[in-house]
Amino acid sequence: MPELLRRLLNSPQGAIGLAILAVTIAAVLIGPLAAPQNPEGLFPLARYKPPSSVNWLGTDQYGRDILSRLLYGARATVSTAVMATALGTLAGAVIGTLSAFVGGRVDEAIMRTVDAVLSVPSLLFALLIVNLLGKSGLNALLAVGIAFAPGMARITRSAALTVRKQDYVNAAIARGESTRFIVLREMLPNVIAPIIVEMTIRISFAVMLFATLSFLGLGAQPPAPEWGLMVAEARRFMHLSPWMIVWPSLAIATVAIGFNLLGDALRDALNPRT
Amino acid sequence: MAYTLAIVSILVFGITQILPADAAVMMLGESATAEALAALRERLGLDAPAWVQYGHWLGAALHGDFGTSLRTGLPVGGMMLEALSRSLLLAGLAIGLMLLVAMPLGIIAALRRGRFADLLVSIVSYVGASLPEFVIATIVILLLADWLQLLPATGYVPLTEDFWRGLRHLAMPVFTVSIILVAHVARMVRSELVDVLHSDYVRAARLKGLSPRTVLFKHALRNALLPTITIVALDVGYLLGGIIVVEEIFALPGIGRQLIVAIQSRDLPAIQAGALIMASTYCIANFIADMAYAWLDKRIQYA
Numbered sequence: 001m002p003e004l005l006r007r008l009l010n011s012p013q014g015a016i017g018l019a020i021l022a023v024t025i026a027a028v029l030i031g032p033l034a035a036p037q038n039p040e041g042l043f044p045l046a047r048y049k050p051p052s053s054v055n056w057l058g059t060d061q062y063g064r065d066i067l068s069r070l071l072y073g074a075r076a077t078v079s080t081a082v083m084a085t086a087l088g089t090l091a092g093a094v095i096g097t098l099s100a101f102v103g104g105r106v107d108e109a110i111m112r113t114v115d116a117v118l119s120v121p122s123l124l125f126a127l128l129i130v131n132l133l134g135k136s137g138l139n140a141l142l143a144v145g146i147a148f149a150p151g152m153a154r155i156t157r158s159a160a161l162t163v164r165k166q167d168y169v170n171a172a173i174a175r176g177e178s179t180r181f182i183v184l185r186e187m188l189p190n191v192i193a194p195i196i197v198e199m200t201i202r203i204s205f206a207v208m209l210f211a212t213l214s215f216l217g218l219g220a221q222p223p224a225p226e227w228g229l230m231v232a233e234a235r236r237f238m239h240l241s242p243w244m245i246v247w248p249s250l251a252i253a254t255v256a257i258g259f260n261l262l263g264d265a266l267r268d269a270l271n272p273r274t
Numbered sequence: 275m276a277y278t279l280a281i282v283s284i285l286v287f288g289i290t291q292i293l294p295a296d297a298a299v300m301m302l303g304e305s306a307t308a309e310a311l312a313a314l315r316e317r318l319g320l321d322a323p324a325w326v327q328y329g330h331w332l333g334a335a336l337h338g339d340f341g342t343s344l345r346t347g348l349p350v351g352g353m354m355l356e357a358l359s360r361s362l363l364l365a366g367l368a369i370g371l372m373l374l375v376a377m378p379l380g381i382i383a384a385l386r387r388g389r390f391a392d393l394l395v396s397i398v399s400y401v402g403a404s405l406p407e408f409v410i411a412t413i414v415i416l417l418l419a420d421w422l423q424l425l426p427a428t429g430y431v432p433l434t435e436d437f438w439r440g441l442r443h444l445a446m447p448v449f450t451v452s453i454i455l456v457a458h459v460a461r462m463v464r465s466e467l468v469d470v471l472h473s474d475y476v477r478a479a480r481l482k483g484l485s486p487r488t489v490l491f492k493h494a495l496r497n498a499l500l501p502t503i504t505i506v507a508l509d510v511g512y513l514l515g516g517i518i519v520v521e522e523i524f525a526l527p528g529i530g531r532q533l534i535v536a537i538q539s540r541d542l543p544a545i546q547a548g549a550l551i552m553a554s555t556y557c558i559a560n561f562i563a564d565m566a567y568a569w570l571d572k573r574i575q576y577a
Contacts, residue, residue: 113281116279116281118511119557119560121514121518121556123519124515124533129289130537132289231408256404
């Protein structure tokens with residue numbers, strides 16, 4: 001692991017990505033403690049204040065402190081995106097590994113179906129699921145997770161097919177282990193590297209997708225300090241108070257860029273031949 | 275492709291009509307009266323088994339009949355196809371603009387690998403790929419419509435009605451959508467071209483004494499662009515997702531906006547038609563890309 005970290009820090013992408021990740025984790029963990037004000041505290045006398053020494057990033061239409069809302073919102077936006085990605089990855093990984101392990105017609109059928117599901121754009125798929133479940137932050141999380149599962153299944157399968165040919169899998173079959181044991185205990189741990197790379201990149205998509213759902217009014221609901229929702233609410237005031245829309249947009253973009261960079265750097269670090 | 279479309283139609287129909295415990299309640303809301311619910315159930319045939327419902331719906335849909343909108347009372351199919359034509363115009367213009375910008379960017383980055391221009395292109399494409407459409411759209415509106423007062427912020431005028439005004443309204447949506455595409459494609463062109471420039475046949479062409487220009491355009495670029503076609507086709511998926519958001523922001527009455535309206539007003543036939551049409555568009559785009567690939571690269575044969 002220290003070797004991997006060293007390699008990551010050696011590339012500019014990895015270093016920047018890790019730095020952004022560190023800041024993000026800090027915001028998620030201690031953000032609410034560090035926030036100077038209550039994110040839902042209304043201050044009618046301090047509405048539409050541009051950035052100042054009191055409100056570093058300014059205030060919004062209810063006089064709420066934008067910095068505090070961003071710090072609280074890190075939990076809503078980033079942790080939801082991470083959980084959604086983890087959910088999608090887990091589901092996809094199980095499907096993909098199973099498909100690769102069983103092989104033959106079942107594999108073919110599963111993969112053709114996955115391809116078909118992939119032909120529904122993920123935002124549209126997520127919209128349909130939210131429509132089915134009803135709009136809320138939790139449902140948006142589920143929707144993003146489900147929308148990610150087919151893509152992850154495809155990637156896991158191709159990684160698993162390589163592992164499937166290895167001797168230790170044949171040995172497990174010869175030992176008479178159950179399918180479940182072989183898939184979960186023998187194959188899955190060995191296909192983890194490409195999955196982690198893909199997952200890191202997908203977290204950046206998840207942040208964007210989740211923010212987009214909230215932006216469209218189908219994810220987190222007001223007055224939650226979710227970043228996408230903050231952008232959506234600030235749109236009405238952007239002509240006179242552009243800072244209200246700039247900061248949350250910047251936050252989303254920074255986190256998305258960070259995970260993107262980190263994913264690319266991880267791919268290079270785990271795959272040294274390129 | 276037929277299999278893919280069949281699965282997609284099952285998926286769309288399943289998510290919208292079969293899976294909800296009661297589609298009638300979902301459409302009319304919790305406070306609907308029992309009579310209204312019963313009437314709607316009968317009209318939609320919700321008391322029939324799932325596969326019968328699906329068969330009816332698909333049969334009608336294949337004949338272009340997606341039912342009538344619960345919101346407007348008009349046939350959904352025509353409404354959605356008209357909206358689709360506007361979206362396709364937006365998508366077509368965005369792809370065109372993307373090719374005009376992304377190709378030169380990718381080529382310059384590959385030729386000046388490791389230099390300043392390359393770094394700049396990769397930074398720009400990282401940032402472009404990491405900004406959600408609604409953030410880009412907001413920045414674009416803030417810059418072009420608000421501060422510079424160059425373009426109208428929202429709205430839509432058909433090109434047939436007033437060509438220049440229509441184009442001015444389309445400019446910002448097209449620009450927004452193409453930024454993300456440019457980011458992807460420029461990166462792809464760069465990495466493919468870098469590989470190709472290191473290949474033996476390019477070296478051979480150089481050693482033959484051909485001009486750098488001929489080597490680039492006749493030898494290297496052709497092969498570098500092949501994988502790019504696949505990426506463009508895959509990007510149509512992004513494009514369709516992006517279009518949903520961009521149309522909503524710029525109040526452009528395309529299929530994405532229709533779909534959002536349909537979802538917000540629980541207009542089930544419209545949701546089904548919109549989702550199915552969008553997914554089919556993506557399938558067709560991929561199919562065309564496969565065909566183009568095979569046509570350009572004679573080594574590939576599809577049985």
